[in-house]
Amino acid sequence: MSATLSDLFAFHRNDGLAIGAPDRPWLTYAGLRDLVGHTINALHAAGIGRGDRVAIVLPNGPEMATAFVAVAQGAVTAPLNPAYRLEEFEFYLSDLQARAIVLAEGYDGPALTAANRLGLAVLRLGHDAADPAGSFTLRAESVAPTEPDRSSVRPRDVALILHTSGTTSRPKIVPLLHTNLAASAHHIATSLALTPHDRCLNMMPLFHIHGLVAAVSASLAAGASVWCAPGFDALRFFGWMEAARPTWYTAVPTMHQAILSRAARNAEIIERVPLRFIRSSSASLPAQVMQALSETFRAPVIEAYGMTEAAHQMTSNPLPPQAQKPGSVGVAAGPLVRIASETGNWLVDGTGEVVISGPNVTPGYEANDAANAASFFEAEGHRWFRTGDQGSFDADGYLTISGRLKEIINRGGEKISPLEVDGVLMDHPAILQVVTFALPHPKLGEDVAAAVVLREGMEADEASIRAFCAARLADFKVPRRVILVDEIPKGATGKLQRIGLAEKLGLVSPA
Template sequence: MVSREPPFAGIADIPHLQARARGGKTAVVTDAGDLLSYAALDDRCRRFAAFLRSSSVAPGERVAILLQNVPEFVIAYFGAIAAGCVAVPVNYRLSPPEVAYILSDCAASVVVTTAEQFEKVAGQESVRGVGTWLLVEDRREGSLSFRDALGVNPAPAPAPAAPDDVAVLLYTSGTTGFPKGAMISHRNTLFNVDSCRATLGYGEEDVGLLTLPLFHVTGLHSQLVALLACGATVVLQKEYDTGQVLERIARNRITALFFVPAIYKLFTLRSDIGRYDLSSVRIAAYGGAPMAPETIEALNRAMPARLHNCYGLTECSSLGTVLPSEFALTRSESVGLPVPGTEAEVRGTNGGSLPPGEPGELYLRGPHIVQGYFGAPEKTRDSIRDGWLKTGDIARIDGDGFVYILDRAKDMINRGGEKIYSLEVENVLYMCPGVAEAAVFGIPHPVFGEVPAARLVPLPGATIDPEEIRAFCRARLADYKVPVQVGIADRIPRNPGGKILKVELRREWESRSQEEAR
């Protein structure tokens, strides 16, 4: 494992020890352009920890954070952990009943949120157990001010932490059922810091743009925590906007980015890309899908960045594999090698390890695998055995150890016994002229059980002919892999990490089919 400087014993040591090492350096730049030094960040985190202790919130209790990418999120996250509590970032895009489910499931004692969210969620029957609501804006009846909570004298230091103590609960996206709270320890998180440093090359000179939501494991662990642990600066952005992102890169001299490939493609499609100074960018990480070679080449012309395709899950604390930048073009369909100190295997249906090149389910093992699911021992046993995480992804590993993700196990299309991996078809669709985004999913068929269908998003100003798309695919794929239906839309549903929601695509297709049948 790569050594850490300074040597963090726990997550809350990051702002505390960095304040001693580089107190005057800017740690966080807010969406409004305000600056927060490491010393100021540490002071506010310790003040929040002192407030929790003075409010009799015991170590191990859950502190939920329902906020966008704002400094109060950062303070609440590190401050809760400094008090020995468990931080629970919550997706602010969820509906009030969905938020209430998570707050109830984790038995949150404290919720840090906005007045708007408080009015939507606090009245839900299942959240009556929340003891304290802290609002970052104006107070409402039944709540306290987050600003006032920081008025107490700061705690002298973060609470001592054992490596395997649970520090964070991150809830899975719940696309196939109720979300589960992954229990992430200090060891898990700090190992991911080392993984980011070793594979992406983070250092104290970096300035990272954080547009991915902080309730998602990538934004939280592979950007916020990892960059601050390296002594870098983090620039927060509440909502994604391509023009604003490009302006921030130029204005703040951003060096480190992390997006889904579709975002980078939007960069390269702008006719005015040349007016933005992107010369500072040296790390451009991406995940959720492979990046088309032509997009890689266009990015290489636009910025001098090293490109890294990354694969990970909440259950491995963020990074699972990373593609070294020198293979960005030659192995563009690969998600790379397991991060140092970890293992990856592909297994068959009988649980046995498969030889190189054979497709099967991907398993991961290492210090990054989480402790399990909160309050769900049976689900934990189903997913994690003997230290191996059952990812639910179909993959193959070549003779050099490079991992290729083929599909989610639940998304693989079985056409009359013939397996179709949607990623293979999507890669061909991305080669079609005029296609900006592509998603392939299975739809019911009376004879074959299911067959492939596709949804495409056209490039700005482009027109897509579904029959021309199918002809393009027939020239490059076996006939049974060619989508039987091609739909054109202005969006493809994705979760906050950029992964395509195939369940939602199938649901929308079924809904349209029922309407047409009436």
Template sequence: MDHAASYVHGASPTPLLGETVGALLDRVTARWPDRPALVVRQQGVRWTYREFHAEVERVAAGLLALGLEPGDRVGIWAPNRAEWAVAQFAAPKAGLILVNINPAYRSHELAYSLNKVGCRALILPRAFKSSHYLDILRGLTPELDASPPGGLRAAALPDLRHVILLDGEAAPGTLRWCDIAADDAARKRLAAVDAELSFDDAVNIQFTSGTTGAPKGATLTHHNIVNNGFFIGEAMRLTEADRLCIPVPFYHCFGMVLGNLACVTHGACMVIPGEGFDALATLETVAEERCTALHGVPTMFIAELEHPRFREFDLSSLRTGIMAGSPCPIEVMRRVVREMHMSEVTIAYGMTETSPVSFQTVPDDPLELRVSTVGRIHPHVEVKIVDEAGRVVPRGTTGELLTRGYSVMRGYWGDEANTRLALDASRWMHTGDLAVIDDEGYCTIVGRLKDMIIRGGENIYPREIEEFLYGHPDIQDVQVFGVPDDRLGEQVCAWIRLRDGAAATEGSIQDYCRRHLAYFKVPHYVRFVDGFPMTVTGKVQKYLMREAMEAELSEKAGR
């Protein structure tokens, strides 16, 4: 039979929200002033919406009082804590553009990010784990110690003027977060700025996670992230009674949009279990705070399910949440539904450049579709699947996923060349993801265009082999990728994490695959590893795995 074209449009009776981040918070606070807004376990913070709103207004006015002007960029280089959530709403309320800096960055990456977008201010804690942020910054700016607060002039960071410390005593050249002052003049200035803002103004710069090369600064507007957060919460059926546990990092869309904005758009409570992910702290927080929702990438859910104390915690309050960030193993999804009581858990798919979500499952979707697809198109978003010539392919056919609509970024900050590569003349965002849309509109992500393995002319999608291997009783986690081969072009390689006590061999894994998969899909190379190279957000960096295997094979060949 003839299949319809692989084009879907999220027609919706629910209109887009035409408001800024600040106007959203004003409206929600007026409606639910006494509902809990933010709980931060490690800081002892418990704020209602009225209290959260007051802190946002203080900081927003205080940033303007420092001399920052609408359109200036303010970097935040910090793990998850109360001040991050406040800055997420305070900066846009003041017309400033918040720049998310990866907490794992060191001096080279920090300097690149701050200089790329011309940050005027930087918010940071003294340290977190092995990252001594203030010391790293001092290494770049020896001028800091001799500078008055707000008067930094550093050769390595020429645009930076203000360094705002989140904790501890004041240090030379810095201002403490708690000392940000908002007098009557600053509050009047804030009201005047707020009234002039447009929801199409840039509000946030997020650097792509660097799985494929140098980070690029995706520039997002109020309209992008407010609406995406709202429709994400709608798909989860969030209400003001919900409490969402957010262990994923704020600096990434998963934390700040799927987490914080999904909550605030619905008057729900943001619950922060710790500065960085810890499986035990997350389980404790869900149980203690009676959270109704939990977010995570697959590796986080695996760590929670496999934790030796998992059975001790009452997770019966859980109902929903999102698993996203990387392909979700079907068996892990089933265990989350069964063992963590998350009967309405959803899968979401997207990318930073699209604010981020384009597809999401909903609770009404049959479980089989919720564990095997990323759902259907989000409201007010368009997607088409195209072949190498840019033609829309029939339903059921693999091609590259392109998306268009309110969610698509303005572009990469200061980078016209890469913007033109990603966004075509018709404003379609070229995602680089390989996908299939079925006759019912459900989308399956097959892999990355760059990850597809071509072995002897056969197109092989790593995701298919990974899903198969997740069914092996000895395998806890697996990643499949291609490595160069002189004869066939590429060969299939699998890196495998075994369960504790398992004793599989390369030969036994290959035999298992031969019984069930076409010969060309059987991994030619199998390596057993303790972990995978990952970004802070849990995205596996297959290019680093590929480089490691290429080096190993070259050494063996004596090259």
């Protein structure tokens, strides 16, 4: 198995296609290997070497993909969301202890201001649209003051640093080793049976683990190709599909739903560009959406379960002839996956907290002893990581997630899975999207509420939706409030936001 990111593609055919993009020639594997060498030299010339942390703030696209891979071979990568404000850049750059930042030529936004305030070396990335996709040069606008460590990166070196979402607390720093990323890339490539004949259409943000590992790294591990769109755009998806001719794409559920809304008028493209499979991850895929995708594209839909601390994938629905079970995130697909007590450090049968152990799992949060003590434990000869998700296995070994433990609604002692309520509401013919969430209650502690987006041209009111639920759910699970909205708030990766939704919708005052 590969030990570093470069090992993933060290021996693929020189003329094999690696990185593509709209209206750009393909970058070959030989070209990608050359780019890695040039990038390492440019980093050293700027005073940056092994162990130094380099923030990358670039638009989504092929250069972001190759910058991640190439910079990781000479330093430590830390991709950041280009949409951050100045205060956010200052926090993350400081928290990461970054020594340098990669910015596009001509960029003069808040990331540059923050970098200059913190005294970072500034590296300018330039590219020519006539060159192969992902090709770039690095120019040092300012240089780090010390001599860099020019030694080669090693398998146990940190390759990538990301922060947790920090929805309810200060974001935690997650360091991922080269071995973690390489293991996860191989796990995904194996579970999807990727070969050099496969091509991924990537629309996922490349400052997030889903796109970096499932789309880019897994494709490179298999000698396959990845075509990098400039982000997600439902209006452009089918044009990209025809231009890229992918065999698969990976996305979050909200993206799949937007694609489905435009599928009928693009039936000819779907016919001309058959997909081998469709992958979904990073949030729960409603069973109704899974079925609609499979019927529309006449391809299996592979829902997977991943998180940053696992370098993405933990479980995955298998490919045919094995079953893809709607509502399940599949079987263990790389690491060991078990159920643990929610209150103690032991493994259990039945329902409990999902825990994992394997070569893709982070060695631990950085500088956070309390979080590590709460998140890791030893049992039955393995070191287990607590995912924070509640789940259970069926008789066939398929895992079903009930929800985040912190999102489980506690209504006067009755525990309610918001995903279960979501599933019932998604059967309502007028409902397009829904998020069930906890609404603070003065006596019960929490009650059930749901934010709903209706399908275009259809009508329903709160009373009729509650009646629909009451016919299908126990009374204590029926939402006491149903809020009709035009759009449900989403995170940076397109995931619907459950935590804090009561405040965002104005149902409670901010704390």
